[in-house]
Structures are given as C-alpha cells and as structure tokens.
Amino acid sequence: MPQxxxxxxxxxxxxxxxxxxxxxxxxxxxxHCRWLRDQDVGxxxxxxxxxxxxxxxxxxQQLLEALVAAGIEPAALMPGTxxxxxxxxxxxxxxxxxxxxxxxxxxPPFYYKGVSxxxxxxxxxxxxxxxxxxxxxxxxxxxxxxAQVPISLDLIDRLLDRYPGIVAGVKDSSGDWNNTAAMxxxxxxxxxxxxxxxxxxxxxxLRGGGAGCITATGNVNPGPIVDLFRHWQDADADARQAGxxxxxxxxxxxxxxxxxxxxxxxxxxxxxxxxxxxxxVELTQDQSASLDAxxxxxxxxxxxxxxxxA
Amino acid sequence: MPQxxxxxxxxxxxxxxxxxxxxxxxxxxxxHCRWLRDQDVGxxxxxxxxxxxxxxxxxxQQLLEALVAAGIEPAALMPGTxxxxxxxxxxxxxxxxxxxxxxxxxxPPFYYKGVSxxxxxxxxxxxxxxxxxxxxxxxxxxxxxxAQVPISLDLIDRLLDRYPGIVAGVKDSSGDWNNTAAMxxxxxxxxxxxxxxxxxxxxxxLRGGGAGCITATGNVNPGPIVDLFRHWQDADADARQAGxxxxxxxxxxxxxxxxxxxxxxxxxxxxxxxxxxxxxVELTQDQSASLDAxxxxxxxxxxxxxxxxA
Numbered sequence: 001m002p003q004x005x006x007x008x009x010x011x012x013x014x015x016x017x018x019x020x021x022x023x024x025x026x027x028x029x030x031x032h033c034r035w036l037r038d039q040d041v042g043x044x045x046x047x048x049x050x051x052x053x054x055x056x057x058x059x060x061q062q063l064l065e066a067l068v069a070a071g072i073e074p075a076a077l078m079p080g081t082x083x084x085x086x087x088x089x090x091x092x093x094x095x096x097x098x099x100x101x102x103x104x105x106x107x108p109p110f111y112y113k114g115v116s117x118x119x120x121x122x123x124x125x126x127x128x129x130x131x132x133x134x135x136x137x138x139x140x141x142x143x144x145x146x147a148q149v150p151i152s153l154d155l156i157d158r159l160l161d162r163y164p165g166i167v168a169g170v171k172d173s174s175g176d177w178n179n180t181a182a183m184x185x186x187x188x189x190x191x192x193x194x195x196x197x198x199x200x201x202x203x204x205x206l207r208g209g210g211a212g213c214i215t216a217t218g219n220v221n222p223g224p225i226v227d228l229f230r231h232w233q234d235a236d237a238d239a240r241q242a243g244x245x246x247x248x249x250x251x252x253x254x255x256x257x258x259x260x261x262x263x264x265x266x267x268x269x270x271x272x273x274x275x276x277x278x279x280x281v282e283l284t285q286d287q288s289a290s291l292d293a294x295x296x297x298x299x300x301x302x303x304x305x306x307x308x309x310a
Numbered sequence: 311m312p313q314x315x316x317x318x319x320x321x322x323x324x325x326x327x328x329x330x331x332x333x334x335x336x337x338x339x340x341x342h343c344r345w346l347r348d349q350d351v352g353x354x355x356x357x358x359x360x361x362x363x364x365x366x367x368x369x370x371q372q373l374l375e376a377l378v379a380a381g382i383e384p385a386a387l388m389p390g391t392x393x394x395x396x397x398x399x400x401x402x403x404x405x406x407x408x409x410x411x412x413x414x415x416x417x418p419p420f421y422y423k424g425v426s427x428x429x430x431x432x433x434x435x436x437x438x439x440x441x442x443x444x445x446x447x448x449x450x451x452x453x454x455x456x457a458q459v460p461i462s463l464d465l466i467d468r469l470l471d472r473y474p475g476i477v478a479g480v481k482d483s484s485g486d487w488n489n490t491a492a493m494x495x496x497x498x499x500x501x502x503x504x505x506x507x508x509x510x511x512x513x514x515x516l517r518g519g520g521a522g523c524i525t526a527t528g529n530v531n532p533g534p535i536v537d538l539f540r541h542w543q544d545a546d547a548d549a550r551q552a553g554x555x556x557x558x559x560x561x562x563x564x565x566x567x568x569x570x571x572x573x574x575x576x577x578x579x580x581x582x583x584x585x586x587x588x589x590x591v592e593l594t595q596d597q598s599a600s601l602d603a604x605x606x607x608x609x610x611x612x613x614x615x616x617x618x619x620a
Contacts, residue, residue, distance in 0.1 A: 112590065122589070
C-alpha cells in the first residue's frame with residue numbers, strides 16, 4: 001500500500017511567486033517552501049493555486065530542481081504534473097519521479113469537454129506506461145469546477161484494477177462532500193488515499209478514513225490546519241474546524257490566489273509577492289486594504305512572515 | 311487594414327495525423343495540407359480539430375517547420391498559437407511570425423474559469439508585446455463551448471483600440487449567430503475580419519460583411535465549401551448552403567474529430583489516419599461502418615483521396 005512517508009497529511013498547493021517581469025521568483029519560492037516545511041506542511045507545488053497551468057514545463061522543471069538543490073526533501077513533494085498534452089505530462093512526471101518526489105498530482109487533460117472515461121483511462125495509462133517507473137505514485141486531481149473534466153468513481157476503479165500501488169490516491173476538489181464520502185467508502189479500503197481539496201472538509205475526511213487535505217489556505221494558515229490534523233480525535237476538534245473555516249471564509253470573499261499573495265505581501269513586507277500572471281489580476285489597493293483589515297480583525301498572523309521576503 | 315493575401319476565405323483547422331505510437335505523422339500532415347491547398351483552403355493548423363492542445367509546443371514547431379520545408383506557402387497558414395502559459399504562446403507565435411505565416415489564431419488561456427476581461431486583456435497584450443513584431447496578425451479564437459472562457463465584445467473593442475492592425479480578426483465558434491452578427495456590426499467596420507466557426511454560418515457571415523469561415527469539415531468537404539465562398543452572390547447560394555449543411559450533419563452525428571479521421575482513413579485506404587491522442591478515442595468499427603454507409607448514401611466522395619495515404 002502506498003505511503004507518503006514523513007508527510008503530515010496537510011499539503012499546500014504552493015503559491016508561485018513572480019518577479020516584476022512575471023518570471024518565477026525562485027528565491028521567494030524556496031523561502032515559501034521552507035516556511036511551509038517548518039510547519040510540517042507537504043508541498044503540492046504546481047497546483048491550481050500555484051498558477052501551474054500558467055507556467056511552462058521548463059519553468060516547472062527548473063523550480064523543482066531549485067527546491068531539491070536548496071535541500072527541500074523530495075519526500076515532502078507532490079508536484080502537479082498533469083497537462084493537456086500527454087508528452088508534457090510524461091516529461092514533467094518523469095522529472096518528479098527522478099527527483100524522488102513522494103507522488104505527483106495529476107489533472108485530467110482539460111481542453112476537450114465531455115470526453116469519455118475510456119479516453120481519460122487511456123490518458124492516465126499512457127502517462128503511467130510512458131513514465132515506466134515503479135517509484136511512480138499518482139494522485140488523481142478531481143476538480144470539476146475548474147477543469148470541467150471530472151474523474152468518475154468508475155474511472156478510479158478501473159485505474160486501481162490496472163495499476164494497483166501506482167494509482168495511490170485523489171485530491172477531491174469537487175466541493176461535493178457526497179463525492180468525497182463515496183471515494184472514502186468505495187476506494188479507501190483498497191489503500192487509496194483520499195485527500196479533501198479544502199480544509200473545510202478536513203475533519204469529515206479524517207473521520208471517514210481519509211488521508212488529510214491539500215488546500216489553498218495551507219499557504220497562509222498552515223499552523224492551525226496542521227494542528228487539527230494532529231488533534232482531530234480530541235474533544236475540541238469541531239471547534240478547531242470552525243476556526244479554520246472562519247479564516248478561510250475571509251480569503252474566499254476575494255479572488256483566492258491574488259488574496260493569498262496580497263496577504264503574504266502585506267505580512268512579509270515584500271510587495272513583489274502580489275504579482276500574478278495573466279489571466280489572473282492582482283487585488284486592487286482597495287481590496288488589499290479591506291483584506292488586511294478583515295485579517296487584522298480576525299487576529300490572523302503568519303508566524304515569522306518576514307522570512308518570506310525576497 | 312490587415313489582409314490575408316492569397317487566401318480564399320475558407321480555412322480548415324487541419325487534422326493532425328498520428329502514427330501508431332501516437333506521434334505526429336509528418337508525412338500524412340504534409341500530404342493533407344497539400345491536398346487542402348490544392349482546393350484553395352487556408353491552413354488553420356493547430357486548432358481545436360487539430361488536437362492542438364494535445365501536442366507539445368515543440369511538436370507544433372516541428373510540424374510547422376516541416377510544412378514550410380515542404381513548400382507550403384506560409385501566407386496560407388494561420389496556426390493556432392494560444393496556450394494556458396503565456397510564455398508558450400509567445401514562443402509558438404514568434405515561430406509562426408518568423409516563418410511568415412499570414413496570421414495566428416489565439417485561444418484565451420483556458421484553465422481558470424470566470425476570469426476578468428482585464429486579465430484576458432493582459433494576456434493578449436503580453437503576447438503582442440512579447441512577440442514584438444509588426445508582422446504579427448492575431449485572430450482571436452472565441453469558442454466558449456470548449457474553452458469555457460469567452461472573448462467578449464468589449465474585450466475586442468479594447469484590443470482594437472490598443473493594437474489596431476495587429477488584432478486582425480476573430481473566429482467565432484460560439485455557435486450563436488447573434489454573437490457573430492454583433493461582431494460584424496460592431497467590429498467589422500474597423501477592418502476586423504470575422505470568420506464563422508462553421509460553414510453552417512458561412513452564407514450569413516458573408517452577407518453580413520464577414521471574411522469567410524474556419525471550419526472542421528473543411529478537412530473532408532473542402533470543395534463545396536470553397537464553391538459557396540466563391541459563388542455566395544449567385545442565385546443558387548442558399549441551395550449550396552443547404553448542401554453543405556447536409557454533409558456536416560452526417561459528421562455531427564459522431565464525435566467530429568474521430569469521425570473525420572475515420573472518413574479519411576476509409577477514403578484514402580490508410581487505416582493509420584484513424585489514430586487520435588487521448589483523451590479522444592477512435593470511432594468503433596461499428597461507428598465507422600455506419601458513417602461510411604451514411605456518407606455513401608449521401609454521395610460523399612473526397613477527390614483524389616488516395617493521395618492522403620502515407
């Protein structure tokens with residue numbers, strides 16, 4: 001049964017910082033990953049909240065190499081490696097496996113809509129057979145609100161039948177608890193690790209036998225989320241969950257990615273953290289001020305935030 | 311005012327043939343492009359029907375180089391160069407401009423949904439400023455049923471204001487005639503070339519002052535479509551349009567891309583033409599037989615189809 005040794009069960013789709021020319025800022029990226037690791041958060045780099053599809057394959061490979069060169073332990077890494085073009089997914093996944101990453105998080109190809117399970121099966125089979133490495137551990141990335149291409153329960157069954165051990169788990173970002181519950185009931189008993197796509201579902205996922213969560217707000221609020229993961233069987237677990245939900249709700253009142261970057265910019269004192277790539281747009285100054293005020297009121301503080309500045 | 315010299319007004323999003331290992335088949339690709347040019351069809355290579363997003367940037371660059379090396383005139387080429395990652399779009403667009411292509415057809419970045427016009431404006435501006443070549447002619451690719459990210463009428467206004475001459479036209483694959491009509495009324499008078507996204511709208515588009523069409527079935531039924539373009543002011547134009555619609559309707563009863571490939575395989579005698587990349591799936595043998603029978607009944611025949619065989 002696949003394991004992700006040394007990981008806490010809480011992963012963050014790591015924000016990708018950019019310099020003012022909108023090139024990836026390797027320095028800020030390494031600092032942010034160190035800061036997250038210090039809080040025992042796993043690194044799901046190149047996820048939706050990482051603006052991963054706004055990065056080229058080469059940019060992602062270079063950032064991954066930089067992390068490993070900086071001493072980030074590969075066993076803490078679960079890079080997103082899905083791509084519309086299968087050869088791109090194979091190349092990036094191979095880089096991740098060769099770097100020793102614990103697993104990869106794989107989007108379905110997301111350009112064509114209404115594709116068949118047979119077509120998606122062939123994509124994942126082509127990826128696994130193309131990488132052809134027993135160390136490969138694939139986590140399926142189910143995020144229909146964005147990708148618009150779902151990963152069905154039947155498709156997961158079929159992949160588990162054909163590639164047991166290699167197909168290791170899922171991130172369920174459907175926002176539909178019933179779907180997560182179905183995966184926990186149907187696939188978790190087969191050694192399939194179910195991660196909630198948001199900490200809002202963390203406690204329910206753990207109570208249902210899931211593995212943890214991979215969540216955007218892990219970028220800014222990692223400590224309390226990891227605390228719930230560690231103490232989910234304690235009497236105060238529901239109160240902890242409510243606290244997480246309240247913090248997330250603040251960020252969700254804004255476009256999430258620019259809001260998290262604005263919060264880091266504000267807390268670290270490094271305005272360069274605000275930068276995003278098109279088609280995303282930074283928060284306006286008014287939005288930033290409003291977010292800062294809300295976070296201040298909620299008593300939100302990122303520990304040692306100055307260490308995130310370039 | 312931008313022109314596409316020597317082009318007939320009918321473009322085909324050229325199917326990308328694959329060998330049995332699902333690598334692009336350069337030989338079949340060149341043959342198909344020659345066959346289309348012999349019938350005066352422009353080459354919108356790397357479109358939706360080309361499975362372009364299932365190809366890597368390098369694969370597209372290599373196919374483009376092969377066409378030019380084979381003597382296909384670049385002035386007949388309008389490659390699709392959009393990509394989720396702006397640096398990919400810049401690299402491929404630069405290759406197209408340097409090869410002398412008449413224009414490029416650009417998808418919006420299509421991973422994030424619900425993005426703002428400001429974000430899309432920044433993407434197109436980043437592309438134009440990044441390529442930084444006065445020869446660039448951009449055709450915007452509006453295909454909300456697939457990309458799920460529309461190009462609004464207001465965004466077109468803004469791009470025309472900032473980049474007159476460079477922003478040259480649109481392919482409207484919305485399937486919504488009212489939208490095409492709005493572009494014809496609002497943008498065509500500014501020298502903006504409006505192409506229908508299907509020959510179903512060809513006659514209406516030409517009557518409304520549009521430039522022609524860029525259409526999937528141009529791959530298999532080019533002659534009659536080009537004939538309507540040439541004779542749209544003749545008395546029999548509506549009858550010609552009805553004939554085109556009938557042929558298209560046959561293909562639309564099947565998944566379009568696999569169906570067109572199956573038809574070419576059948577007519578050329580080259581079974582390798584059936585191949586598609588995941589997540590698409592070839593027609594079943596039953597579907598193929600049924601399609602062949604329907605096309606036979608409709609008297610459909612691709613002229614000189616044997617020349618398309620590898």
